[in-house]
Amino acid sequence: MSIKGKYLFASILLFILFLFSCQLEPYSKGKEAYEFYCASCHMKDGSGLAALIPPIAGADYYAQNQEKVACIIINGLQDSIVVNGKKYGGKMDPIALTPIQITNIMNYMNQSWGNNIPVKSIESVKKDLEKCPQ
Template sequence: MRRWWLRGAAGLAAASLLVSCFSNRQNEGEKLYATHCASCHGEQGEGLRRLIPPLAGADYLHQQRAALPCLIREGQQGPIVVNGVTFNQVMPGHDDLTDSQITNILNFVQQQWGNQNQTYTIREVSELLDACHGSDGQ
């Protein structure tokens, strides 16, 4: 009986560590977004009129899923269409972010402000970044 109790307690302790680990990663995405993205795309992903596209409720996040890691790493030039509106401003790249940090930003954006898009794995982001020679393997 005592062994069963100890196994149960150990399992609960491991589960609580995993939950805090994933919570911290989710919080990391929010913090990274605030640092690197919110000044242009807005604290609530609302964008800026017809100058900077919104991320909140943006069809682009789903339609261009495979391109998003490279877009963050390399930036964007030229017109894009988000929710039927054309935007044509330069977005700077963030080559200072690791693959892991890009994954956390993307997962934060994919699940915020009414977005309910599929999240990314680090492996998926690294593979997608290989297409633009942008993976750092971290």
């Protein structure tokens, strides 16, 4: 093979590796943002913290209230909620994120830690945000 041919071959190989690495971690943006904004409370693995912070991994409340999650992030939550049969009455402060960041984080959470919840589009997150309780 000529030098040029070898370079071409190496470039194609690198490109395939690059595509493959994106496949391995399709929600890397959401993971990064989750770990920055949410993991301090909900933990890196979404398991929550004892009786204080509800889980997101395997959480019935999370799976059943998908259209409320964007508002929970933007407005915070101070309510008495039941997650997987356990009562939580803590307080989550509002976190100012854009619809794109919310979509990335939700899609990471929906497809991580054993969660298998359909992914959200930015459009549906924007619609959810329009319906936030004032």
